[in-house]
Amino acid sequence: TGAETDARVWTMVHGEDGSFSAAPAVTVSLxxxxxxxxxxxxxxxxxxxDALKGNLIPEGxxxxxxxxxxxxANHKANELLFHLALATVSIVVLIAFSIGWRxxxxxxxxxxxxxxxxxxxxxxxxxxxxxxxxxxLIFSIGILVDDAIVIIENIARHWxxxxxxTRIQAAIEAVSEVGNPTIxxxxxxxxxxxxxxxxxxxxxxxxAPIPANASAAMLFSFFVAVGIAPWLMMKIAxxxxxxxxxxxxxxxxxxxxxxxxxxxxxxxxKRNAWIFLGIVGVATLLxxxxxxxxxxPVKLLPFDNKSEIQVIVDLPEGAALEDTERALFALxxxxxxxxxxxxxxxxxGTAAPFNFNGLVRHYFLRxxxxxxxxxxxxxxxEHRKRASHDIALDLRERLLAVPLPEGAKVKVVEVxxxxxxxxxxxxxxxxxxxxxxxxxxAIIERFFEETDFIVDVDNSMGDRAPRLTFGIDEPAAADxxxxxxxxxxxxxxxxxxxxxxxxxxxxxxxxxxIRVYLPRSQRSWTQEMAAIPVPRRLAGTDxxxxxxxxxxxxxxxxxxxxxxxxxxxFADMVMGELAGRYEAPIYGMFEIQDRIKAFDWxxxxxxxxxxxxxxxxxxxxxxxxxWDGEWEVTYVTFRDMGMAFGVALLGIYILVVGQFGTxxxxxxxxTPVPLTLIGIMIGHWLxxxxxxxxxxxxxxxxxxxxxxxxxxxxxxIRHTTDGEKPLKQVLLEAGAIRFKPxxxxxxxxxxxxxxxxxxxxxQGLAISLLFGLASSTALTVLVIPAIYVALRGPxxxxxxxxxxxxxxxxxxxxxxxxxxxx
Numbered sequence: 001t002g003a004e005t006d007a008r009v010w011t012m013v014h015g016e017d018g019s020f021s022a023a024p025a026v027t028v029s030l031x032x033x034x035x036x037x038x039x040x041x042x043x044x045x046x047x048x049x050d051a052l053k054g055n056l057i058p059e060g061x062x063x064x065x066x067x068x069x070x071x072x073a074n075h076k077a078n079e080l081l082f083h084l085a086l087a088t089v090s091i092v093v094l095i096a097f098s099i100g101w102r103x104x105x106x107x108x109x110x111x112x113x114x115x116x117x118x119x120x121x122x123x124x125x126x127x128x129x130x131x132x133x134x135x136x137l138i139f140s141i142g143i144l145v146d147d148a149i150v151i152i153e154n155i156a157r158h159w160x161x162x163x164x165x166t167r168i169q170a171a172i173e174a175v176s177e178v179g180n181p182t183i184x185x186x187x188x189x190x191x192x193x194x195x196x197x198x199x200x201x202x203x204x205x206x207x208a209p210i211p212a213n214a215s216a217a218m219l220f221s222f223f224v225a226v227g228i229a230p231w232l233m234m235k236i237a238x239x240x241x242x243x244x245x246x247x248x249x250x251x252x253x254x255x256x257x258x259x260x261x262x263x264x265x266x267x268x269x270k271r272n273a274w275i276f277l278g279i280v281g282v283a284t285l286l287x288x289x290x291x292x293x294x295x296x297p298v299k300l301l302p303f304d305n306k307s308e309i310q311v312i313v314d315l316p317e318g319a320a321l322e323d324t325e326r327a328l329f330a331l332x333x334x335x336x337x338x339x340x341x342x343x344x345x346x347x348x349g350t351a352a353p354f355n356f357n358g359l360v361r362h363y364f365l366r367x368x369x370x371x372x373x374x375x376x377x378x379x380x381x382e383h384r385k386r387a388s389h390d391i392a393l394d395l396r397e398r399l400l401a402v403p404l405p406e407g408a409k410v411k412v413v414e415v416x417x418x419x420x421x422x423x424x425x426x427x428x429x430x431x432x433x434x435x436x437x438x439x440x441x442a443i444i445e446r447f448f449e450e451t452d453f454i455v456d457v458d459n460s461m462g463d464r465a466p467r468l469t470f471g472i473d474e475p476a477a478a479d480x481x482x483x484x485x486x487x488x489x490x491x492x493x494x495x496x497x498x499x500x501x502x503x504x505x506x507x508x509x510x511x512x513x514i515r516v517y518l519p520r521s522q523r524s525w526t527q528e529m530a531a532i533p534v535p536r537r538l539a540g541t542d543x544x545x546x547x548x549x550x551x552x553x554x555x556x557x558x559x560x561x562x563x564x565x566x567x568x569x570f571a572d573m574v575m576g577e578l579a580g581r582y583e584a585p586i587y588g589m590f591e592i593q594d595r596i597k598a599f600d601w602x603x604x605x606x607x608x609x610x611x612x613x614x615x616x617x618x619x620x621x622x623x624x625x626x627w628d629g630e631w632e633v634t635y636v637t638f639r640d641m642g643m644a645f646g647v648a649l650l651g652i653y654i655l656v657v658g659q660f661g662t663x664x665x666x667x668x669x670x671t672p673v674p675l676t677l678i679g680i681m682i683g684h685w686l687x688x689x690x691x692x693x694x695x696x697x698x699x700x701x702x703x704x705x706x707x708x709x710x711x712x713x714x715x716x717i718r719h720t721t722d723g724e725k726p727l728k729q730v731l732l733e734a735g736a737i738r739f740k741p742x743x744x745x746x747x748x749x750x751x752x753x754x755x756x757x758x759x760x761x762x763q764g765l766a767i768s769l770l771f772g773l774a775s776s777t778a779l780t781v782l783v784i785p786a787i788y789v790a791l792r793g794p795x796x797x798x799x800x801x802x803x804x805x806x807x808x809x810x811x812x813x814x815x816x817x818x819x820x821x822x
Contacts, residue, residue, distance in 0.1 A: 006349050006350075006367075006369060007321070007347070008024075008325055008346075008348045008349060009024070009025045009027055009345065009346065009347050009350070010022045010023065010024060010025055010329075010345070010346040010348075011023055011025035011064065011066075011344070011345050011346075012332055012343060012345070013064075013343050014343075019336065020332065020344065022329070022332075022346070025345065027066075027345065027352070027353055029353030030045055035128075038069055038070040038073045039070045039071075039077075040070075041070060042070020042071060043070065046065070046068075064343070066343060066377055067308060067377070073131075076131050077131075077134060080131065080134040080135065080138065081134070083755040083756060084115075084137060084138050086755050087138060087141045087751055087752045087754075087755045088111050088141060090751045091111070091141070091142070091145055091748045091751055091752070092104045092108045092111075094744070094747055094748065095107045095149065095744070098740070099152065099153055099156055099744075100156065100237070102233075102236045103152045103153075103156060103237065105232075106148070106152055106229055106232040106233055106236060106237075107145060107149070107152065109228075109232055110145065110148045110221075110224050110229055110232070111144070113224055113228065114144050114224050115141070115144075115217070117216075117220040117224075118137065118140070118216050118217040121216040121220070122212070122213050122216065127208075127209050127212065127213070130209075132206065132207070132210065135210070135756065135762050135765075136210040136212075136214050136217075137213060137217070138752060138755060139210065139214060139701070139753070139762075139765060139769070140214045140217035140752070141217075141752045142749030142751055142752025142753060142769070143189060143214070143217075143221075143701075143705055143745075143748075143749050143752070144217045144218060144221035145745075145748050146185075146221070146705075146708065146745040146748065146749070147222050147224075147226070148224065148225040148229045149745050149748060150178050150182055150225070150741050150745065151175055151182070152229055152233060153740065153741045153744065154175070154177060154741070155170070155171050155174040155230065155233050157174070158170040158171070158173060158174040158177075159171075159174075167234065168234065171230050171233060171234060172230075175230055177719075178712070180659065181712050181715040182222065182225070182226070183222065184655055184656065184658075184659040184711055185707070185708035185711045186218055186219070186221070186222040186708075187655050188651075188655055188656070188704045188707045188711065189218050189701070189704035189705060190215045190218050190219065190704070191648055191651035191652050191655060191704060192648040192651075192652065192700055192701055192702075192703045192704030193210075193214050193215045193218070193648075193700070193701055193704065194211055194215050195211075195643075195644035195645075195648050196210065196211040196641065196644045196697065197211045198644065199636075199637060199640040199641060199644065200636060200640055201419075201633055201636035201640070202418075202419030203300075203418060203633060203636070203637040203693060206418055206419060207693070207697070210697060214701070255736070255739055255740050256736035256739065259732075259735055259736050259739045259781065260736060262782065263732055263735055263781070263782055263785060266782055266785065266786050267727075267728045267732065267785050267786065267788075267789045267794055268728070269789075270789060270793055272789075273785075273786040273787070273789040273790040274790050276782065276783075276786050277783065277787065277790060280675065280779060280783060283678050284674050284675060284677055287677050287680075287681035287682065288677065288681065290681045294582075294587070295685050296681055296684045296685050296689075296690070296691050297582060297587065298586060298690060298692075299584035299634075299690040299691070299692050300584075300630055300634040300692060300693055301416075301417040301692050301693055302417065302692055302760050302764070303387070303388070303389035303417060303583075303760065304389075304416075304417035304761055305381050305387040305389070305760050306388045306414065306415045307377065307379075307380065307381065307388070308375065308377055308378060308415060309376040309391065309392050309395065309412060309414060310352065310358075310373060310374065310375060310376065310413040310414075310415075311331060311335075311373065311374035311376060311395070311411070311413070312363075312372075312373060312409075312413055313327055313328060313331065313371070313373070313374070313408070313409070314370065314371060314408065314409040314410075314411075315327060315370040315371070315404075315405055315408050316370065316406070316407040316408065316463050317368075317370055317462060317463060317464075317465030318370065318465045319369065319370040320369055320520055321348055321349045321369040321520065322520065323370070323405065324349060324370055324372040325372070327372065327404055327405070327408065328346040328348055328372045328374055329346065330402050330404070331374060331399055331402055331410065332344050332374060334399055334401065334402045335374075335376065335395050335398050335399065338391065338394060338398070339384075340386060340391050341376055341377070341379075342377050344374055344375065344376055344377070345374070345375040345377075346373070346375075347372060347375070348369075348372045349367070349368065349369045349372070350366070350367055351363045351366040351367065351371075351373055352373040352375045355415065356420055357416055360422065361420065361422055361423075362422075376395070378391065387760070388414065389414060392412050393579055395412050396412045396455060407463050409456075409458050411458070411577070412577075417760070417761045418633075418761075419633055421629045421632070421633060422573075422628075422629060423458075423573075423575035423576065423629045424576070424629055425448075425575070425576045425577065425578060425588045425589070425629055426575045426576075426627070427441075427444050427448075427573065427574045427575075427592070427625050427626070427627060428566065428571045428573050428616075428625070428626040428627075428628050429441045429444065429573070429609065429623065429624075429625055429626075430570070430571050430616065430623070430624045431609075431620065431622070432620060432621050432622070432623075434561070434563075436606065436623055437570065437571070437623070438461060438561070438572055439604070439606055440606055440609055440623050440625075441459060441461065441573070441574050443599065444574045444609075445457060445574045447592050447595045447599075448576045450595070451588065451592070451595075452581070453579060453580035453581045453582050453587075453588070453591075454576040454577070454578060454588050455577050455578070455579050455580075456576060456577040457576045458574075458575045458576070459572065459573060459574050460562065460564045460571075460572055460573040460574075460575070461561060461564075461572055462562050464558045464560070464561055465559040466556055466557070466558065466559065467556070467557045467558070468525060468554065468556055468557075469554070469555045469556075469557050470491055470553075470554055471552060471553040471554075471555070472484055472487055472551065472552055473550075473551055473552060473553060476550060477551050480536055480546050480550070480551065481536040481537070481538035481539030481540075481543060482534055482535070482536050482537075482539075482546060482551060483537060483538065486534055487534055487551055487552065490532055490534050490548050491548070491552070493517075494518065494523070494529055494532055495523055497515045497516055497517025498515065498516055498517070499513045499514065499515050500514050500516050501514040527549075529548070529549075530547060530548055530549025531547050531548070532547065532548040533547065533548075534546055534547070567616065570620075571626075573628075575629070576588070583690075584690060585627075585631045585634065586634070589627055596608065596609065596611070596625070606623070607622060607623055609622075609623040609624055609625040610622060610623070610624045610625070612624055612625065612626045612627070613626075613631075613635065614635055637693050638693070638696065641693070641696050641697075644700060645696075645699075645703065648700060648704070652670065652703065652704065653666045653667075653670065656670075656707070656711065659711070659715075660718075665714060668710075668784060668788075669707055669710040669711060670707060671710075671783060671784070671787060672709075672710055672779060672780040672783055673702075673703045673707065673776075675775060675780070675783065676702045676706060676768075676772035676773075676776040677699075677772075678775045678776075678779075679770075679771035679772045679774050679775030679776065680695070680698070680699060680702075680767065680768045680771055680772040682771060682775070683770060683772070684764070684767055686771075687763070687767055689763055689767060690764070691764065693764075694761065694762050694763075694764040694765040694768075695764030695765065695767065695768045696764075697768075698765040698766070698768025698769045698772065699768050701768075701769070702768065702769065702772045702773065705745075705746075705749060706773075706776045706777070706780060709742045709745070709746070709777065709780050709781075710780055710784060712742065713734065713735065713742065713780070713781065714784065716734040716737060716738050717731065717788070724797070725797070726794060726795045726796065726797060727788060727792055727793070727795065727797065728795065731788055735781050735785055738781075739781055742777060742780070742781060743777065746773045746774075746777040749769060750769065750773050750774065753765070753766040753767075753768075753769035753770045754766065757770065
């Protein structure tokens with residue numbers, strides 16, 4: 001009774017002897033509504049399942065949870081909250097050792113206050129607490145204390161001067177002294193981050209919480225730093241002994257002496273300054289060669305460490321469900337010895353419950369007897385030594401040894417860390433005729449297969465399925481007195497079965513159909529099938545039935561090719577994944593393009609296809625290869641982020657022009673931005689990490705952070721220049737005084753980055769911040785003084801007799817006068 005089952009599902013678990021044992025299974029997949037808390041929904045479902053045991057779920061039925069994204073989300077959130085707390089404590093300890101414990105206590109209050117305000121702003125903007133938004137907070141924690149550190153350190157420095165001022169007056173003047181540059185410095189960081197919100201494509205919504213939350217954190221941190229931090233300083237340390245006159249001064253003296261020893265030779269002469277700037281410039285250019293030599297590869301996002309892997313099996317069209325089932329079991333046996341695998345679910349003739357990746361790859365359409373899936377579930381990442389990507393590479397090697405029917409395709413699919421695509425490396429072939437497209441696609445597919453780091457090669461055309469064609473011999477049917485409908489009914493019953501009745505079930509449930517059909521193994525054209533009797537109703541009631549084989553002509557033909565269209569354009573696709581030497585699509589593209597140029601297309605009777613990197617061809621009279629897949633997302637993301645970086649630099653330049661009233665000083669302030677590349681590239685090379693979209697986020701954010709340090713330094717140089725001291729002495733004094741807060745703010749940001757260094761997705765962001773800050777901070781306090789000396793000389797003094805003599809800008813022609821800088 002019931003409909004014929006065209007799909008079969010099995011679950012495989014470890015038996016007592018360690019091998020996998022299979023049992024029939026039914027998979028139930030539940031998804032939350034938009035806006036619901038995944039953790040709460042997951043827990044509620046599990047509680048309901050427990051309550052149904054013994055009632056709706058009878059004894060002997062084992063219920064097993066194969067995927068629980070609510071538990072995964074809860075685990076990641078708790079892990080990130082721990083990192084958030086660790087970064088906070090680390091920064092507080094840093095302030096305690098560098099300035100004092102009272103100042104550290106102020107910082108301990110400032111950080112949670114800013115974070116809570118940021119979370120409120122995030123709620124108002126419609127963001128939820130998820131992995132990306134929490135990473136935005138961890139990323140922000142290192143820079144949101146910058147304003148507070150500058151304010152607190154300057155208050156402590158003024159209190160340690162012992163010049164007769166009251167604590168309140170000294171605090172007010174300390175805040176006033178760094179107030180304007182702190183405002184501009186905060187706005188520059190926001191100007192660097194905010195344009196990233198306008199990245200388009202699939203990566204846009206994925207990245208949006210980072211600039212949104214980080215910008216909100218910076219804005220709130222400024223108001224907390226200038227409003228709450230001074231008040232807390234007065235309350236906590238207003239009547240305390242002047243510890244700055246002891247620990248603080250000695251610590252500052254050590255830092256000042258260290259800075260003086262390093263910077264003095266550089267600013268001693270124009271020649272030394274130019275030599276130093278030349279060395280730094282060459283080092284920056286050399287760091288970029290790591291891209292050219294592929295020592296630092298470029299990729300959209302690195303592989304994540306997930307708890308599941310999927311194996312997709314495509315047998316030749318026309319294969320039976322039993323063939324697919326046998327192939328799945330053989331593949332499961334091959335990967336069974338992998339110790340990290342906990343359970344496997346096999347789906348023959350149907351798709352496994354799909355996730356976001358399956359939605360984009362159209363796995364929900366996989367409902368045919370020749371299609372199968374293996375859902376491979378791994379142990380928790382803290383219980384295994386290997387990452388899921390390394391396990392996937394191992395599985396792929398094991399599966400290659402499994403004998404399968406000719407034409408079968410096996411793919412190992414990993415859950416992508418970001419926006420999913422149909423295939424990592426995908427070539428779309430456009431052309432004037434179907435033949436030209438298919439022949440070109442076949443050659444491109446061969447190039448894919450010949451490239452050692454391109455795996456899981458497939459195409460959208462597939463093999464033409466065999467087709468059994470029945471032609472009715474009308475004269476023979478008429479002579480025998482057989483209706484054509486009777487012939488069709490006989491064929492339909494033989495190959496599809498027939499419903500002959502129903503079986504009631506009671507209790508208001510729908511009845512089951514009673515169907516009669518042949519076993520799958522007998523559904524082929526054989527002598528037995530040809531002997532099926534067909535009634536001769538037109539020949540009279542006493543006429544003997546005639547055999548079906550006498551009335552039809554049966555031919556086995558090749559089916560029609562698959563026709564694929566994208567946005568109204570006919571196209572054929574060649575797809576592949578990357579594993580081995582290179583795992584980013586751009587390197588596969590370069591390899592295939594080299595092979596295209598080297599191939600003799602004329603001998604194949606084809607024209608060499610034009611290669612397009614973005615956008616479907618407007619003219620299809622010639623053959624075109626369009627790169628799609630992950631490359632399309634990568635191109636759009638890096639294009640938009642490059643534009644965001646340009647807008648950020650323009651915004652920063654305008655802000656600094658407004659602050660200093662000159663068009664040339666901002667150019668000096670922006671000079672250290674490229675210096676971040678030295679540390680960024682070296683850091684990625686040391687860690688063997690690819691330069692990813694998150695690395696680019698770190699690079700763009702560094703533009704605002706480094707410019708902030710430059711602003712503080714240049715502003716102090718402006719206020720220190722009095723016309724009596726030579727430029728060299730002014731630069732050394734200003735650098736020595738601002739060196740401590742610059743180092744502290746850099747260390748705070750580096751601490752915030754260090755706690756996420758082990759995360760596979762945001763490691764690029766952490767490396768960019770950690771190493772980029774280290775190199776650019778060390779060079780900023782040396783490069784800016786070197787630029788002043790290179791353009792003006794070490795002994796330059798402003799002409800006090802000329803009120804229009806520039807002191808802020810080492811170049812001439814600006815309007816800032818000495819009288820304006822008192």
